[in-house]
Amino acid sequence: MAFDVKDLGRSPGSMRTLTEHVPAPGDLGVALIGVQEGSDVELDLRLEAVHEGILVSGTAHVEVTGECGRCLDPLAYDLEVNVQELFFYEDSQFSAGEDEEEQYRIEHDLIDLEPVLRDAVVTILPFQPVCREDCQGLCSECGIRLEDEPGHHHEVVDPRWAALADLAKPDRQN
Secondary structure (H helix, E strand, O other): OEEEOHHHOOOOOOEEEEEEEEEOOOOOEOOOEEEOOOOEEEEEEEEEEOOOEEEEEEEEEEEEEEEOOOOOOEEEEEEEEEEEEEEEOOOOOOOOOOOHHHOEEOEOOEEEOHHHHHHHHHHHOOOOOOOOOOOOOEOOOOOOEOOOOOOOOOOOOOHHHHHHHHHOOOOOOO
């Protein structure tokens, strides 16, 4: 997902907008929820030349799919994420306190938006997505949806007391 920025040159103040539909890269999500690889990503960005490099700001619209972390029902919704990142020119020097590896670079007049998009989307996704805040989930004993059977429960006897439970049975022969 690389875009050419040669037309902006090194002229601080020059700017252009970028409105594109691109396919979503892989690994744009977490275990239960994310953006389907190849699905449509709508970018509405502003590329602005500044002294240090190119400032990219705007929004990305994606469709998120996954499953509820409690009941495993499918989820799908549209998500708009804000994007703002500075891409430094290739010859930029960093001071001693800055970590050069954490900075994005313009390479051969191209900026790669994939890691920026990944950071913006993945950090906003819920770690434990739910279909509703009051979702009851599944029964831990048999796996039935608790929403379908509100009074559902199991008699669970602590194995340490199981022998004593047999003593309370009325059909027990002495």
